Amino acid sequence: MRDTVRNRLVPYFLMGPGLIWLILFFVIPLGYMGELSLRSGTLGNFVFDWNFGNYTDSLSRFDSQFLRTFIYAGTATLLALLISYPLAYAIAFRGGRWKNALLLAVVVPFFTTYLIRTIAWQTILGDSGFVVDTLKTLSLLGDDGRLLATPTAVIAGLTYNFLPFMILPIYASLERIDVRLIEAAKDLYSSSRQAFWRVTFPISAPGVVAGTLLTFIPAAGDYVNAFYLGSTNQAMIGNRIQALYLSERDYPTAAALSFTMMVAILIAVFIYIRFAGSEALMGEEDER
Amino acid sequence: MTHQGIETARPLTRLALAALGLAASLVLVACGDSGGLSESGSDDVSTAEAEGEASGTLTISNWPFYIDKQTVPDFEEETGLTVDYTEDVNDNNEFFGKVQPQLENGEAGGRDIMVVTDWMAKKMYDLGYLQNLDQDAIEPAKENLVGSLESPQFDPEREFSMPWQAGMTGLVVNTAEAPDVTSINDLFDPQYKGKVEMLTEMRDTVPLVMKADGVDPADASTEDWMAAIDKIGEAAESGQIRKFTGNDYTRDLANGDVVAVIGWSGDAVQLQADNPDIQFVMPDEGCMIWGDNMVIPVGAPNPTAAYEWMNYVYDPENQAQIADYNYYLTPVAGTQEILEEQGSDAAESDLVFPDEEFTADCSTQTDPPGDEEDIQEVEQAFQDVLTGA
Numbered sequence: 001m002r003d004t005v006r007n008r009l010v011p012y013f014l015m016g017p018g019l020i021w022l023i024l025f026f027v028i029p030l031g032y033m034g035e036l037s038l039r040s041g042t043l044g045n046f047v048f049d050w051n052f053g054n055y056t057d058s059l060s061r062f063d064s065q066f067l068r069t070f071i072y073a074g075t076a077t078l079l080a081l082l083i084s085y086p087l088a089y090a091i092a093f094r095g096g097r098w099k100n101a102l103l104l105a106v107v108v109p110f111f112t113t114y115l116i117r118t119i120a121w122q123t124i125l126g127d128s129g130f131v132v133d134t135l136k137t138l139s140l141l142g143d144d145g146r147l148l149a150t151p152t153a154v155i156a157g158l159t160y161n162f163l164p165f166m167i168l169p170i171y172a173s174l175e176r177i178d179v180r181l182i183e184a185a186k187d188l189y190s191s192s193r194q195a196f197w198r199v200t201f202p203i204s205a206p207g208v209v210a211g212t213l214l215t216f217i218p219a220a221g222d223y224v225n226a227f228y229l230g231s232t233n234q235a236m237i238g239n240r241i242q243a244l245y246l247s248e249r250d251y252p253t254a255a256a257l258s259f260t261m262m263v264a265i266l267i268a269v270f271i272y273i274r275f276a277g278s279e280a281l282m283g284e285e286d287e288r
Numbered sequence: 289m290t291h292q293g294i295e296t297a298r299p300l301t302r303l304a305l306a307a308l309g310l311a312a313s314l315v316l317v318a319c320g321d322s323g324g325l326s327e328s329g330s331d332d333v334s335t336a337e338a339e340g341e342a343s344g345t346l347t348i349s350n351w352p353f354y355i356d357k358q359t360v361p362d363f364e365e366e367t368g369l370t371v372d373y374t375e376d377v378n379d380n381n382e383f384f385g386k387v388q389p390q391l392e393n394g395e396a397g398g399r400d401i402m403v404v405t406d407w408m409a410k411k412m413y414d415l416g417y418l419q420n421l422d423q424d425a426i427e428p429a430k431e432n433l434v435g436s437l438e439s440p441q442f443d444p445e446r447e448f449s450m451p452w453q454a455g456m457t458g459l460v461v462n463t464a465e466a467p468d469v470t471s472i473n474d475l476f477d478p479q480y481k482g483k484v485e486m487l488t489e490m491r492d493t494v495p496l497v498m499k500a501d502g503v504d505p506a507d508a509s510t511e512d513w514m515a516a517i518d519k520i521g522e523a524a525e526s527g528q529i530r531k532f533t534g535n536d537y538t539r540d541l542a543n544g545d546v547v548a549v550i551g552w553s554g555d556a557v558q559l560q561a562d563n564p565d566i567q568f569v570m571p572d573e574g575c576m577i578w579g580d581n582m583v584i585p586v587g588a589p590n591p592t593a594a595y596e597w598m599n600y601v602y603d604p605e606n607q608a609q610i611a612d613y614n615y616y617l618t619p620v621a622g623t624q625e626i627l628e629e630q631g632s633d634a635a636e637s638d639l640v641f642p643d644e645e646f647t648a649d650c651s652t653q654t655d656p657p658g659d660e661e662d663i664q665e666v667e668q669a670f671q672d673v674l675t676g677a
Contacts, residue, residue: 043388044415065675127545146482148545149530215526231531232524235675243502243671247488248664 046252054256062257066264069236072151073220076158077166078213081208083159084166088207092174096260103171110164116156118228125153125229139169146232149231157225165214173207174200209276213269220265332381333416333448336584336591338425346593347372349383350403350561351580353534353558354453356613363600369593371399378534379488380408386587391417396585400594407491407655409581410442417585422445425595434621437579439638449581450598451619453554453610456568456639456650457492458575460551462541464565468602471572472500472609476519481528485540485549488532492576492672493520493550499573504652510633513656513666521673541566553639557615568639574649575618608632637663 040051052166059066091102109117125131125147135141147153177200185195221237230236244254308330315643352375360371378382383404390397390411404412412418423430423659429450443449461469466480475484486493495505497516523529530546538555540546542562555569582598584591600606611618612634613629627635634640656666 008449061672069669073638095312122539123543128543146483146545185391193478231527232529232674232676233527243675246341247674248668248671249381249385249388250664 017216027046033258035253036221037252037259038164039252041252043251051252054252058257058260059140062237064238065235065237066261068269069220069261070264072155072158072234072236073216073222073227074153075214076162077212079159080163082164084163084170084211085134085208088167088171092171092177093179095203106167107164114161115224118161118224119194121153121157121160121229122148125156126148136141148229149234151230151234154234154236156224157229158219158222160217161222161225162215165218169210169214170204170207173210177203209273212272217265217269219247221261228248301662303542306612312413313323317514318589323425324431330660331377332428333413333418333420334586335422336419336588338422338592338595340592341557342367342369342588342590342593343591344412344496345370345372346400346597347374347398347591348401348403348597349374349376349399350401350452351375352536353376353555354403354580354614354616355610357611359601359606362606362609363597367596367600369596376461377403378536380405382534384408384412388417391415391585391587393515394587396587399587401581401582401597402585403487403582405491406440406442406449406579406581406653409449409521409583412583417586418448419453419586419588421450421584422591422595423447425592426450426598429598432602432604432607432620432622434619436602437619440579440597443581449583449604451600452582453614453616454575454577454579455616455620456570456575456647457487457489457496457552457653458553458571459548459569460537460541460556460559461548461567461569462544462546462563462565462665463567463569464548470569472496475550476523478528480548481526482530483547484528484532485533485546487550488534488674489538490667491655492578493532494670495576495653496550496573497575499649500571501653502573505576505654508657510662510666514669517611517666518650524673524676529601534638554614556617557637557639557647572645574651576653576672577617577647577650578653586621608623611640617642623641 032264035048036046037054038050038052039048040054041047051219056263068208073121087106091099091106095102108200122130128147132141132147135147136143141147147156181199182195185190190198219236219237223236223242226234226236226239227242241254241257241261244250244257295324332526334457346369348371352426354374354375360373363369364371383402386400387397387402409418418641430446433451437451438446438447455610459469459472459475466483468474469477475486475620493509494516497520498505498508498512499636501516501519503512503516517655520529524532530540533540533549535552535555537546537549541549541551546562553568554565559566570663581601582594582660584594590593602620603612604620604626607618607620607623608626611623612630612632615634615637616639618624624641627640638646656663663666
């Protein structure tokens with residue numbers, strides 16, 4: 001009898017350290033923020049009064065930034081995927097003895113701090129920089145056109161900054177593919193294209209799902225790219241939260257907005273996994 | 289078998305448990321006085337007493353482009369102190385947001401001196417974040433303070449602030465690219481679409497736009513502020529204004545991304561070093577005049593050294609070196625004579641020693657009218673413009 005009780009408690013006990021960590025560094029801060037988000041008043045004088053108005057406010061006041069954030073993060077994720085997949089594929093299957101060197105070449109630029117890399121784009125995309133010049137020569141950009149302080153620059157920055165988070169998981173899943181499976185597919189009269197879509201891609205799907213999530217989530221929360229490469233009309237939710245905290249000093253609304261953003265991302269991720277990911281994440285992999 | 293407890297818990301139950309945990313932590317937090325944001329009055333302001341000889345390290349937070357390269361080393365050599373001079377103030381609000389949580393807990397983050405604009409100094413003081421200055425310790429500095437800055441409205445007795453520099457906000461223009469920009473209204477001219485910038489400092493940008501429309505900031509109503517903010521908002525929305533910046537507009541001007549901005553007088557002079565076409569232009573309708581102050585935050589580790597520094601920079605000889613570099617309005621009497629002796633151009637500059645005619649139409653920087661809530665409303669409207677809401 002006592003044995004069963006103890007046996008039942010053991011797993012909880014083993015989870016203990018992890019649980020304590022989670023409570024201390026996640027649940028309690030979240031609680032603080034939740035409490036702050038329900039206050040009202042001005043700085044120095046925030047009163048807790050179950051002010052749910054902060055939440056409705058955060059949705060109605062910042063709807064355009066929400067929309068923008070999801071469009072920018074979504075586009076950046078898609079672009080990163082389009083760049084990363086062929087690149088990871090080339091490294092995994094055609095890299096040969098250069099594999100490690102190529103991987104290193106992908107990762108090394110990211111040893112420089114995030115901020116410096118983003119500010120460097122200001123110079124690259126500057127009005128008198130070579131990118132703008134070239135685009136003007138090719139008539140892809142009007143004479144008074146510019147890249148900085150436009151959505152293009154922000155999305156480019158986001159895509160670039162989160163690229164390794166896309167490449168590495170996809171590479172990891174492609175690298176493990178047993179090439180005999182592809183050979184078998186071809187033996188069974190499938191074309192290269194069929195072999196790719198029916199064998200290679202499904203097996204690499206977990207990497208794609210992981211990569212898109214690792215790119216989309218931080219990109220949606222980012223404010224550095226919009227701050228340095230964008231302008232007022234490119235402000236994302238992160239910039240709004242920053243302004244609320246640092247400039248308006250409206251901590252309650254900022255906290256409410258952070259929560260709203262968190263829920264919005266959770267919902268988006270949930271839908272994504274539900275429709276695109278669950279099979280890729282759980283199903284196929286076990287069979288190998 | 290043994291894992292039954294966990295495995296059989298249905299998803300719904302788990303969700304409920306998680307929600308319960310969250311709710312519990314919320315209640316826990318709500319019960320304890322988590323405030324950390326309590327009201328603190330200014331009645332019980334302490335004075336940062338000077339104690340004996342200054343020694344150790346002095347930590348200063350100041351704005352970029354505000355001091356020459358030599359003053360700090362000279363000071364270190366003369367006093368034997370080590371100075372940690374950080375240029376981490378780019379915008380009053382942003383800086384306040386960064387240090388507020390520490391100051392609220394009575395900690396200064398190691399800072400002995402911070403340099404903030406008049407209205408921000410007042411705000412910090414009212415929140416109980418600053419200490420009064422030890423008047424005996426800064427007597428030598430006070431003797432050299434120019435008369436016009438002795439009793440400003442926000443600190444009539446200069447109890448908690450000593451001016452660092454004052455300056456003018458007007459137009460900084462690349463005169464080769466935009467020779468005909470002479471009024472704030474010219475920034476709204478479509479021919480400069482996407483080539484102009486304004487400051488994120490609301491108390492600079494908004495009153496200047498008001499003045500251009502013939503409204504005197506000194507007796508502007510909340511509606512006047514809102515009207516000016518709307519005008520700025522439309523220009524931002526249409527792409528006329530490229531972006532809003534702090535000191536970092538200097539970069540955009542220097543590499544040619546913009547041709548005219550609302551900017552600070554001294555910056556123009558430093559930009560001229562690289563590009564002589566960049567000049568401070570006094571707007572037709574006048575400028576904004578502001579002052580930046582040295583203040584000592586609560587919990588400052590080394591106020592004695594702070595006073596040593598204040599006395600040092602208030603020596604006209606030393607001040608001349610700073611003024612010769614930054615070209616702002618100097619608060620130290622006797623500086624002009626020394627600059628003249630040294631044959632410095634600064635002695636002749638309208639920006640450092642403006643005559644009355646030059647600044648005739650200028651206004652002093654103020655808060656928007658009304659109480660704290662009215663101010664926050666205006667502030668919010670302006671921030672909405674900055675983030676394109």
